[in-house]
Amino acid sequence: MSLDRREFCSNIGLLSLVAAGGGCDRLGSLMPAGVDQRERPPGTAPESDKIDFTHHVLNRCTFGPRPGDRTILESGIENWFNQQLRPQDIPDPLCDRTIASIERIHKHRGELYSEDPRILLHDLVRARILRAIYSRRQLLEVMVDLWTDHFNVSWSKGNCRWLKISDDLEVIRPHALGRFRDLVRATATSPAMLIYLDGHDNKVVQPDDKPNENYARELLELHTLGVDGGYGQRDVLEAARCMSGWTYGHRFMRAGVSRVKFEPDRHDNGPKEVLGVKIPADGGPNDLEQLIDIVCEHPSTSRHIAQRMARVFIADPAPPDAVDAIAATYRSSGGDIQKMLGAVLKQQAFREHAGSLFKRPFRYVASALRATDANTQGGAIVQERLRRMGQPPFEYPTPDGYPLEAEPWFGSLLWRWNFSLDLMAGRIRGTSVQKDELVQRFGSHDRLLAHFLGRRPTSLELEQMNGDDGIAIGLSSPGFQWH
Amino acid sequence: MALKSSNKVSGSRIDFLTSEDQHQPVLVVVFLRGGADGLTLAPPHGDDAYHRARPTLAVPESGLHDLNGYIGLNKSMSSLMPLWEEGLLALHHGVGSNDVTRSHFAAQDLMEHGGQIAGGWLARFLRHHSCAQGPLSSVAIGTTMPESLRGAPGGAVVQSIDEFKIGTNDRGAIDRLRRLYEATPGPLGEAGKGTLDAISRLNSLRSGPEPEASETYPDSRLGRGLREIAKLIKAQVGLVASTIDAVGGGLGWDTHFVQSTAIDELMKDLADSIRAFVADLDSYAARTKIVVMTEFGRRVSENSSFGTDHGSGSLMLTIGQDLPGGAGVFSHFDDLSSSHLLGPGDVPVGSDYRHVLSDLLGTIDANCDMERVFPDLTGA
Numbered sequence: 001m002s003l004d005r006r007e008f009c010s011n012i013g014l015l016s017l018v019a020a021g022g023g024c025d026r027l028g029s030l031m032p033a034g035v036d037q038r039e040r041p042p043g044t045a046p047e048s049d050k051i052d053f054t055h056h057v058l059n060r061c062t063f064g065p066r067p068g069d070r071t072i073l074e075s076g077i078e079n080w081f082n083q084q085l086r087p088q089d090i091p092d093p094l095c096d097r098t099i100a101s102i103e104r105i106h107k108h109r110g111e112l113y114s115e116d117p118r119i120l121l122h123d124l125v126r127a128r129i130l131r132a133i134y135s136r137r138q139l140l141e142v143m144v145d146l147w148t149d150h151f152n153v154s155w156s157k158g159n160c161r162w163l164k165i166s167d168d169l170e171v172i173r174p175h176a177l178g179r180f181r182d183l184v185r186a187t188a189t190s191p192a193m194l195i196y197l198d199g200h201d202n203k204v205v206q207p208d209d210k211p212n213e214n215y216a217r218e219l220l221e222l223h224t225l226g227v228d229g230g231y232g233q234r235d236v237l238e239a240a241r242c243m244s245g246w247t248y249g250h251r252f253m254r255a256g257v258s259r260v261k262f263e264p265d266r267h268d269n270g271p272k273e274v275l276g277v278k279i280p281a282d283g284g285p286n287d288l289e290q291l292i293d294i295v296c297e298h299p300s301t302s303r304h305i306a307q308r309m310a311r312v313f314i315a316d317p318a319p320p321d322a323v324d325a326i327a328a329t330y331r332s333s334g335g336d337i338q339k340m341l342g343a344v345l346k347q348q349a350f351r352e353h354a355g356s357l358f359k360r361p362f363r364y365v366a367s368a369l370r371a372t373d374a375n376t377q378g379g380a381i382v383q384e385r386l387r388r389m390g391q392p393p394f395e396y397p398t399p400d401g402y403p404l405e406a407e408p409w410f411g412s413l414l415w416r417w418n419f420s421l422d423l424m425a426g427r428i429r430g431t432s433v434q435k436d437e438l439v440q441r442f443g444s445h446d447r448l449l450a451h452f453l454g455r456r457p458t459s460l461e462l463e464q465m466n467g468d469d470g471i472a473i474g475l476s477s478p479g480f481q482w483h
Numbered sequence: 484m485a486l487k488s489s490n491k492v493s494g495s496r497i498d499f500l501t502s503e504d505q506h507q508p509v510l511v512v513v514f515l516r517g518g519a520d521g522l523t524l525a526p527p528h529g530d531d532a533y534h535r536a537r538p539t540l541a542v543p544e545s546g547l548h549d550l551n552g553y554i555g556l557n558k559s560m561s562s563l564m565p566l567w568e569e570g571l572l573a574l575h576h577g578v579g580s581n582d583v584t585r586s587h588f589a590a591q592d593l594m595e596h597g598g599q600i601a602g603g604w605l606a607r608f609l610r611h612h613s614c615a616q617g618p619l620s621s622v623a624i625g626t627t628m629p630e631s632l633r634g635a636p637g638g639a640v641v642q643s644i645d646e647f648k649i650g651t652n653d654r655g656a657i658d659r660l661r662r663l664y665e666a667t668p669g670p671l672g673e674a675g676k677g678t679l680d681a682i683s684r685l686n687s688l689r690s691g692p693e694p695e696a697s698e699t700y701p702d703s704r705l706g707r708g709l710r711e712i713a714k715l716i717k718a719q720v721g722l723v724a725s726t727i728d729a730v731g732g733g734l735g736w737d738t739h740f741v742q743s744t745a746i747d748e749l750m751k752d753l754a755d756s757i758r759a760f761v762a763d764l765d766s767y768a769a770r771t772k773i774v775v776m777t778e779f780g781r782r783v784s785e786n787s788s789f790g791t792d793h794g795s796g797s798l799m800l801t802i803g804q805d806l807p808g809g810a811g812v813f814s815h816f817d818d819l820s821s822s823h824l825l826g827p828g829d830v831p832v833g834s835d836y837r838h839v840l841s842d843l844l845g846t847i848d849a850n851c852d853m854e855r856v857f858p859d860l861t862g863a
Contacts, residue, residue: 411620413675417660
């Protein structure tokens with residue numbers, strides 16, 4: 001009989017599918033109930049009526065303060081920040097072990113094709129959630145989030161279902177705090193990206209073949225120069241010619257060969273000119289390198305990237321002075337992401353915009369679980385909540401990535417409230433909060449609320465956030481929707 | 484893609500609620516999973532080739548209502564005839580996708596994504612809708628998120644609208660949230676109040692008497708689901724699009740084997756449910772559009788087990804007032820003799836199903852950029 005997928009899914013249900021695959025249960029080794037190995041430092045709460053700088057830095061450079069985080073920053077914000085810029089030097093054994101226990105995402109890429117892609121997505125999202133909540137390398141996680149949107153590849157297109165894992169773990173993560181050029185170069189030969197933007201089908205075999213321009217256009221419009229970056233249709237076509245011949249064949253993937261390859265027969269080897277820079281004939285695979293150099297060194301790219309960093313870290317819309325300064329750092333450092341982040345923190349505008357960014361759903365969920373020091377598996381139930389709120393990781397359909405603006409997310413309040421109410425009432429299976437202990441760690445309910453809000457609660461807030469569900473109301477309140 | 488219009492939204496409908504006289508258009512998608520046989524739903528009874536290819540399965544003249552001398556409507560769907568007579572029904576025959584796999588999974592994905600692209604067509608429509616999307620903008624009735632809503636700005640999958648509530652509907656929590664959001668200036672405060680109002684409307688609907696029309700719905704998954712959708716539409720809580728599968732028991736529309744035993748019931752359920760839905764909507768039907776679609780049609784010739792196998796072109800129904808292109812029969816084939824068929828003997832795909840959807844979406848939000856919804860679709 002033929003398989004009706006909907007019928008199949010509704011009968012078996014993804015949850016049980018995941019469980020049958022060993023998804024949830026095996027993770028128990030990470031943090032088995034009652035044997036939670038995490039440290040439980042006393043909570044420290046802000047004490048002023050406005051969000052102070054320490055809380056602000058935690059809001060922007062992490063997925064939200066956990067109870068003991070302020071204490072860590074007391075030893076010097078700059079020192080902490082510089083450590084965050086070198087995630088490889090931050091020991092993070094508990095989180096590393098957890099991620100390592102999610103076995104499927106570490107399988108040989110060629111073997112993934114035998115897996116149900118829905119379970120692969122579940123595992124990959126789970127790793128993303130757990131890292132956002134538990135990793136000590138928080139700035140890395142925030143930057144991974146930023147680049148995941150910037151170089152968006154939706155899981156749901158064709159073979160991306162199997163290739164997204166490699167895009168996340170081998171393309172985005174290793175370069176998230178590196179050099180921008182390396183990131184562009186890595187994405188350009190990411191199998192998932194080549195599928196997602198049809199680059200795998202960009203070929204010039206006969207002299208009059210037209211290259212597939214899709215990827216070249218997004219490279220200029222979204223990844224580098226920006227839509228008003230000063231390129232024309234001619235540049236898109238020439239860039240597409242440079243990128244022709246880079247492909248990957250999934251038949252080979254099945255055999256375990258996961259490399260994207262350059263096929264000279266499909267490459268347009270004639271002379272080219274991109275953004276006024278000539279590329280001589282017969283460059284072969286080197287045309288891609290030259291193209292990436294040209295677009296990454298273009299001044300519009302420095303502004304476009306600075307713009308995104310300012311919108312994520314400072315304010316939206318981005319303050320122009322801050323964009324100028326970050327862009328200048330991009331140019332002087334050759335696109336060094338760490339140096340650009342250093343510039344972000346030095347901006348006066350950074351100080352002035354505390355609490356002005358609306359949390360997107362992923363950040364909302366992560367910050368609530370961090371603020372309450374929750375114990376979570378990041379499994380299918382939390383993931384379903386994110387889907388309701390409209391931001392399940394890796395599922396944004398179009399290449400522009402999840403929106404950074406606040407407006408598209410205002411519709412998700414109902415699901416945020418329900419998440420917090422259910423979380424604090426123990427109605428989210430696989431996720432729990434030690435409520436009484438949490439209050440004790442802060443010494444008082446009011447101080448816990450201050451920890452949520454980054455400031456002392458107002459009298460109205462104190463009044464509404466009392467009682468049994470007071471913590472849930474705190475997490476549902478307008479104040480906790482901003483960071 | 485061109486990013487000029489970006490993700491900016493007007494925010495003009497931030498409270499997510501509308502009053503009765505200005506209620507917004509709604510699209511309801513009914514998906515016939517399994518590959519419905521368009522030639523049985525709307526038989527081309529005026530075609531000799533159809534009768535030759537289906538010696539046992541061709542619908543006899545006595546089993547159909549003639550619509551235009553060539554195409555008829557199966558009498559199992561008689562309850563749609565009043566809609567036909569009122570000019571509220573259009574049949575698009577010989578439409579489909581360019582799927583070549585004839586696999587349910589691949590064909591449904593292709594169709595629900597709207598091409599070889601990421602995310603669902605409904606999701607992209609909602610992302611690029613000219614109004615802000617509220618908590619109840621898109622609702623799938625069922626148990627799993629359909630691919631058409633993959634990547635939506637917030638898609639809820641529910642079996643009943645009772646699932647839309649705040650926590651456990653605890654009055655205290657709701658009141659406290661209201662006090663906090665009412666004291667909040669700007670769009671967040673508006674959004675919070677709008678959300679609270681929407682839920683409170685649904686609550687009063689729940690506590691009120693059951694609407695009379697509900698009795699005429701078939702007691703089927705489709706009937707019950709459409710009844711929930713009607714409640715949402717009538718509550719005016721910002722629904723823009725809803726999707727529901729019409730699946731019966733067994734293999735549903737996937738009628739390889741003794742087709743007639745299964746499909747008559749399914750057709751009756753489909754037609755009766757839609758008829759009840761339109762009647763239930765009453766004045767709200769004026770701005771509600773329904774589209775009935777399936778991943779592919781079936782082979783023209785019947786097989787040796789009195790069934791039909793996976794094919795290509797099939798039937799789409801659109802229902803509502805002021806249908807784009809009008810009501811009537813739009814047949815993209817006029818002869819099913821073998822030389823006109825596709826591949827192994829399929830109904831040809833004379834028109835891309837996305838044209839039907841894109842025209843229909845234009846009536847839901849005239850300002851939505853259809854190139855962003857169906858980027859691969861060429862031609863008007």
